[in-house]
Amino acid sequence: MEKKKIIEFKGIRKVFPGVVALKGFDLAIYEKEILGLVGENGAGKSTLMKIMTGNYQPDGGQFLLRGQPIVLGGSMEAIEHGIGMVFQEGSILPNLTVTENLFLCHEKEFSKGWFISESAMVAEARKALEENGLDINPTTLCGNLSPAQRQMVEITRLLWLSRLYRHENPILILDEPTTVLLEKEIKTLFEILNRIKEHATVILISHRLEEIIENSDRIVVLKDGDYVTEMPGKAADIFKIEQLMVGRDMVEGYYRRNEQVDPTDTVVLEVKDLAIESILEPISFTLHKGEILALVGLIGSGKEELVKCLGGSMQATQGSIYRNGKRISIKQPKHAIAHAIGYIPIDRRIEGLATDLDIADNINMLVYKKLKSRGFINKRKERDNANHWMGVVKVKATSHRMKCGNLSGGNQQKVVLGKWLSADAEILIVDHPTRGIDVGAKDEIYHHIRQLAKQGKSMIIMCDTLEEDIGLCNRMLILKDGKKVNEVSCPPDAKPAPTDIIESIV
Amino acid sequence: MQKDGIGKQPAIKRIKGRVAGLPAISYALGMLVLFIVIFAVGSATFLTRYNMLTIGNSAAILLAVAMGQVFAILTGGIDLSVGGIMSLVSVVLMKTLEPLGFWAYWLSLAVGIAAGFLNGLINSRFRIPSFITTLGSNGIFMSIAYMISIKPLSAPSSSFGVLDIVNGTTLGIRNIMLLGVLIFMLFFVIQRYTITGRNIMLLGSNEKMSWLSGVDIFKVRTIAFTLSGFGAALAGVMLASNLYSGYPTLGTVYILNSIASVVIGGTAMTGGAGGVLNTLVGVMVMSVINNGMNIIGIDVYAQQSFLGVLVIIAVAISFDRSKLSVIK
Amino acid sequence: GKEAAASPTTLSIAIRTLTNPYQANYKVGADMLGELEGLPVVTLTCEGSSEKQLNDVRALVAKTNGNVVFMIDPNESPNVIPLARELDAAGVYWVSWWNKPEDVKVWDYKNWVSHISFDGISAGEFTAETLFKSFGYEGKIIALQGLLSNSIAQDRFVGLQNILKKHPKVQMVAFEAADWDRTIAYEKTRNMLVAHPDIKGIWAANDNMALGALEALRAVGRAGQVLVTGVDGTTEIYEAIKKGEAAATVYNDSTYQAGIGLAIALAAKNGELDVAKMPKDQRQFFAEATNVDINNVDEIMKGASSYDFENLFASFSRPMN
């Protein structure tokens, strides 16, 4: 079965000040395939895709679309040529409604003369959302949607557009679409993608190698802005890919289980009957010094809200929190931090990072007190601290003074992690510690989490996958419909099987 | 150089690309030098010591307000009450010079700081946009100045001695200029080397993140506006001493001029980028242009236009676009 | 300096702005004298900033190496102190118009030749008197003040109040500050007319505001029934006086002010006046202004055929203590 080439990159180069993002990249992409694109953070995946959509102009090389060399001026032109993209950073405008976002720049489809028919737009939006199994009111402001809903709106927009232009073979690019999605939505997404593959090309970028392997027809590995190799999808070996991406063998033993330590008996945090009206029923639990506690449950189980209460960005309606046996009150994040409780939010780009500032500013912000000498912030200490943590979380950047907005998506995540790991928190609450981070760095982060536990720091984690939860934690709390339903101990040598846990989750 | 999603490089950028690598502020400095050369060629008297002192004197006063203003702007806000604060401070100073002597300076500064603190409190505690807060409080401060004295106040000749502490010269340099240098150093250190200064930058670039990271955003905002009040108070004191007078409209022209100097220096109105050093350059550009136009004898009808065009040119060439992802 | 003496002395006026006709005419007078004497003229405007005025003056002193004389209309009255100290130090002769705090005396400074002012109180008195006469000294009026902090504005207002005391049947039911501005005067008047539809006259501290008030009256259909008065003597107010829409104004000839001010300063510079020996009456005094009403408006409108800048103290009206 000979497939037709639809896109060809020939020696594509892209240079940013101080970084060669792509070093003469060659690749052909075919009709009717799902192409998985994998590589370390900062390997150049997003850059390559942005060249395909005309958001960046290459500094060298050629880009052929359907056999013709072409220069695209921007997203709109790309869309007209049948190339659409869901961006890693998201591109939903928070001040517009779902409908307005869906059809932004295509309002003319709903115009009568000069004017747009709002009702026609809403009706079409409702239809498009339903088709993708989304229960979202088309007239709500996107600022009020959850990250997952926003992502699905974007995907819906892309699918709608691909139909609008009726290209023989549209090209859909999804740059880490699943990082903010829930299991159920991920499943729906891949069902849809596999269906439209019949008449479209899908390019998929993800750091969840399992889903890449499961869904791609072909997998291309990038490293340092260069093509490394490719392999057929379904049969690919995850270890092999990891090895290719990172350039070395991954340390054996999942989640650094061998480094797991047993927590002490000292209770550092006790939650008593904490409840949030209509979200969480009274819940009580303890956290010990050096313990890693995983919170597991579906969306709506109340675990997200629970940790927000501990982090201070949300208020519980009743109950109490004890820190080292003393009752404390947490009304704002600064109170939590004052009690050495750090909360790393999931929406890191918006809630975690100042993209206009540089890496050092972001990493150091929680520890300026330690970087002073003679009462003033010391530049050298600042540099050293930033460099140290950039090393720990493996940030790929030209220097500690690089603007965070210019980092790749994964590297931005790492900066936020570094910032919080460097903080002197005794208790760290981490919402998805490895989301969007490449395998090499993931391992480093597991190692670091173990180190922290060894030093007597306690952690509450909520992971990307159940396996990760099980692998990392000492103990697991399972929540369902706002209630604690089970508590499972996970010693290194007797980890429970995921299947056992799922029963209590669903 | 390339921004997200921004395809083509504007012409200016391409030219700049050739001299890339220089820190952005050097363009602004280059601009300043260019203006100085033009004016110096245009008139032999531009570079005389007397004229340099004149420029230094007016720059020092503008610098003090702008130093304060830049902190308000770095948080993403704006302080429209600097004019009112300057006026109020000038009236307080003139009114109390005779009974209090040198202590009148401290009282006046305290009044300005309190005014700034009030702005910060209203803005942060009641969550009212700083534009409205300071526009409103500017009126309040002016009215208070009117209540103190309807007539313009002039310094009693008995207190010329006290005024000359600020207004005099030391080793041939005007004290006001020395004061300007001190103020600059103070604000520079606050912005670069203190936690408060860093937190102001963080707040300006991502407020929600700052809050989640434990920054006391109420406090930081309040401090930023208090610093702005402090800068305005200093400027008010300097100006009043310089003019031997105080009246309720004395500071009005400094509202726009201080904001303009901050922006010309390259600080973004959206906050989080730029700062004290940039503002120094902005202030120098404004002062040099204003003085130079008179020195080279631009027709008075044309001066206003000339100023506008020069400012546009100066910013077009020297504005540091690399720190900002969008230019608003 | 010595070489500087070879080049011609610069004549300079430092005024507030060129955006109103009264101020703009200063420039006409200065240019006139410049042409007469064959000397260069520089106009400095401060646009409401005292500090700019002081610095502009300094800059010009620097530019001319002190070979300059000034006619200055200080932005605010107390500004004469730094100007006087600065120009004394630079040895530059100057004359001020209008604004000066009472307790500051010209004779305490050696280069401050004269301070001349029009009598704001008597201007306010004349316009008020004429306005009240127009409706028979019985009824309500409203008033528009200039910039509140300005001492001339305050003087004229004192004049109005003096005449109000004289005629107890005239009542000032409201007054507002309109910052010398026509647009603001229009709006304030419209608002005051709602509260006081039955007024008989509008007193304004200058022509610009009077004309704004007049348009406000026109908008409610009462122009000509209710008269306005101003001060300054602009062409527009003369026409209104002729049409019976305005009662009076006081003509302050800014062309003459600038010319004569510079002439006095120049005479001092050239040694024709010995400042130290000048009588106090010549150092600070009130100049004669022209009261204008329907009786003499035509004559005034013809304008001065020529100006006499030779007779330096011809306009003297009364001493200022």
Add this chain to the structure above:
Amino acid sequence: MKTKNSRSLENISTLRSKVSASAVGKLYHSIPISGQIISLGIVALIFSLGTNGQFLHISNIMTVLGLSAIPMILCLAVHQVIILGAMDLSLEGIVAITAVSAGLLLKNSVTANDVGLWIIPIVMLIGGLAGLVNGLLNTKLRMPSFISTLGMSWTLFGVAIMISKGSSIPLRDLRFQKVIISEFLGIPTVFILAILLGLVLYIMQNKTKLGKHMYAIGGNEILAKQAGVKVDRIKISIFGLTGMIYGLAGLLLVARLNSSAARYGNNLLFPAMTAVAVGGVSLSGGVGGALNAVIGTIIVVALNNGLVLMQINPYMQSAVNGIVLISAVALTIDRNKIGIIK
């Protein structure tokens, strides 16, 4: 103290959520300017009490509406740029230049010109061109609009002074003034004109592509560009359109006072910006629209009118104005919608 405050904030938000659950609350939230209407109500109440009802007398209401027309037109102009997330300080300069042009081109006592009704397209053209330059400086030269428009304002104001030689130019053509001060069904014609303009802009903002894209840019310029919005073109058009409306306002000012001068541009910017903010248009862009501009202006003009009617001492007016301004905004601003308060 700190805890108490955060609790009171929390109370407000729970109160808000309780209110929004009720039927009244639904109505409150379905009207985009309900907060401002309440604010206007409060202002009206205070002033009616303070003036024995005179404030609400029909003649005063009409005066307020008539006086609000020109500021409203200016506010309708400038709020468009604010929605883009940019700033336009060129208002005073453009009004000055168009006012002086109108003065010199209509039948006047200085020149021999008389272009009659052609003046309308002429001032709009002048204003529009100036606005285009604003837009080009902002987009093509990537200059912050705050400073480029300020520079433009100074430049144009200077030109206006130069061509008018600083003096005022009395008009000899009374037609425009007649129209301006006339009434239609007892309502001032200028006000109707301003409302019509508001309506046109409202439709533009809500029913056309240009309008939708304007909001997209205000929300996030980079993302809008990514989605295919022609950011530069739209920004330039909006700046241009805004300039055209300034031109119109310049002409109306001239017509109202039956004379023209450069300084007619003075003191117009801050009231317009205040109206924008009071009306609920977010100064950081993307939120609010023509309705907000209209109600914001009426509040500001009513405030000034009330101060005069109540005979607040002129020396105290700026203080009272400031206090009322801050309180009005404190009571009505929708902090959830505006998002971060800067």
